[in-house]
Amino acid sequence: MIELIHITKRFDHTVAVDDVSLKIDGGEFCCLVGTSGCGKSTTLKMINRLIEHSEGEIHIDQKPIRSFREDVLRRRIGYAIQSTGLFPHWTVARNIGLVPRLLKWPKSRIDTRVEELMSLLGLSMADYADKYPDQLSGGQAQRVGVARALAADPDILLMDEPFGALDPITRETLQLELRDLQARLGKTIVFVTHDMDEALRLADRLVVMHEGRIVQQGHPLQLLREPANDFVASLLGGEDRGLKEAALLPVSERMVPLGAGGVARERIDQTASLREALSVMLWRRVERLAVVDDDDIPIGELNFRRLVGARVND
Amino acid sequence: MALGLLAWWSLPVASSAPNRIVPGDAVYAWQVAGPAMAVLASLPMALAGWVARQPDPGWRSLGLVLLALLGLPLWLVLCVHQLVDPQLPQARLGIGAGSWCTLFVLLLALLDLRTRQRWPAGLYIACLCVPLVVTALCLPLGLDRLALWQEYRGRADDFWLAVGEHLLLVGATVALSLALGAALALLMRRLPALQRAGFGVLNFMQTIPSLALFGLLLGPLAWAAQRFPWLDQLGISGIGWAPALVALVTYSLLPMVRNTFVALEGVDRGVIEAARGMGMSRGQMFWQVRLPLALPVLLEGVRITTVQAIGLTAVAALIGAGGLGRFIFQGLGQAAMDLVLLGALPILVMAMLADGVLGNLSRRLGRGVTR
Known part of the structure; x- marks a missing residue:
């Protein structure tokens, strides 16, 4: 100390x-x-x-x-x-x-x-x-x-x-x-x-x-x-x-369980930062990303509203 | 090479004289043994010049230069047999401007090869030694009639004594100025106020002509020797080795102090900060970091000082300090150029040797530092 x-x-x-x-x-x-x-x-x-x-x-x-x-x-x-x-x-x-x-x-x-x-x-x-x-x-x-x-x-x-x-x-x-x-x-x-x-x-x-x-x-x-x-x-x-701030937060922080809409085509690793996720969305022009674990298996999803941290009842 | 050939043909290659007083008669290359022989003798040089223009000169070039170097003493032997009257024991052969120029050009060619071809240094040293050995072997064949050799034989003991004196004086100068210079440089690093004054004084000293400095020291030292008899007993007086040493050290201090100071100051600040930050003590920092990193530049100072001292010591002969300068001034006084050469050539060789050896050492040490 x-x-x-x-x-x-x-x-x-x-x-x-x-x-x-x-x-x-x-x-x-x-x-x-x-x-x-x-x-x-x-x-x-x-x-x-x-x-x-x-x-x-x-x-x-x-x-x-x-x-x-x-x-x-x-x-x-x-x-x-x-x-x-x-x-x-x-x-x-x-x-x-x-x-x-x-x-x-x-x-x-x-x-x-x-x-x-x-x-x-x-x-x-x-x-x-x-x-x-x-x-x-x-x-x-x-x-x-x-x-x-x-x-x-x-x-x-x-x-x-x-x-x-x-x-x-x-x-x-x-x-x-x-x-x-x-x-x-x-x-x-x-x-x-x-x-x-x-x-x-x-x-x-x-x-x-x-x-x-x-x-x-x-x-x-x-x-x-x-x-x-x-x-x-x-x-x-x-x-x-x-x-x-987004660069400091991992995707897993804002991830939601896999929904009924099916697995999104674009993927992102769960350890990636929110900033990287945002970049992928901008680049691929999508609002939803599938979150995958180390073995590339989808474990959840990230959508744009969740990414920017909008409150659920907004 | 063209220059060498030009010198060979246009300048007298030798001169012959019945004794040392009479100026020699100049002899041109074609006069020695007819034009055919002269053409033959200049063949290796011409070929070397031609080969050097080829795409890959390398070994052939070296061989031809070496051949020419070996030919030179043989050529001189030929000159002796053709020109010197064997009946006259005092008759002698002077080496002429043409031959000197040729030798010079050949050495230059060797140097040029050295910079272009990365062969080991030993090879070049061998190339220099072989002609020397051949020259020595040729001595009994007639080269002993060379004026230079005759001058040497007349005073062989004296010659080696002078060489010894010269080396001793140079050695003492370098050792003393290294000790004093290092001390001064360290002091200046501690006391920045001393820096400007110190360098000012040293710079001023450097501007005094050497002869004047020798003269200026005459008075005070003579007075001191009179005042304190023990100084006199030590051999310190207005003339002789003492004032010479003082003057030589005075001249040597500037390059020594400057290089030591710059070398020690020039060590990368980051390295020093790291050394301190790692917890090295002052002594450890100086001996393990600062000094080894400064050594190449410091040695460069020693090199400059040594070469300068070798030359200046020749002048010191004027105030009775001995050394090879004696022969130079004697020779000048008697208008005997060969005697002057006898003094000047060893000085030249010494200076070149010191320059080469110390320069090499500095580079070798610098390899780890500034690669």
């Missing part, structure tokens, strides 16, 4: 972060969003003391972070950044093993761990272990970056726009994998991004920052439905919020 208590950060005379209080539970995926210069990155870096806070206290598992030695604290916290920061003169395997080596793990344990992480992130040992970072594509390099952050099995992972420099397709793949990874490993992740779709897709808790302050925080759906002010509303997409 990470707790920021009335944190303020001043650089000379400018206030970068102003009286921020935030509690992130263990296992939570917390996204810090906001325009550039809003203090989200600064907030993140104060957690592993890359930047020292000026006022207030930061606690990790109830202990103030200043009670640890800087490097000891950082070795306990995973850290991944946009430029990956991989050491260009080290092989992939050596890069991943960095923190375990700093922690003086025995060599055999490091080797096992590196192997484990590479398979976890879909990097085959034979192909990549001995490669150098500049032989990797952007996506592969970022996988290595994430593997390195996870190497010493930290409870907390700090990620500063890790996917910001990737192409949209690679980015989405990595987002889904990260989401999956977090669900499996139960890490506490603090994730900074200015890509709102990314934040909505990943976050359990969305924290909107503006001019050094937290404007609103909560579950993404809650923020979409009840933005605290115009700034949050426009940041979350303005008129597009309806589509963004």
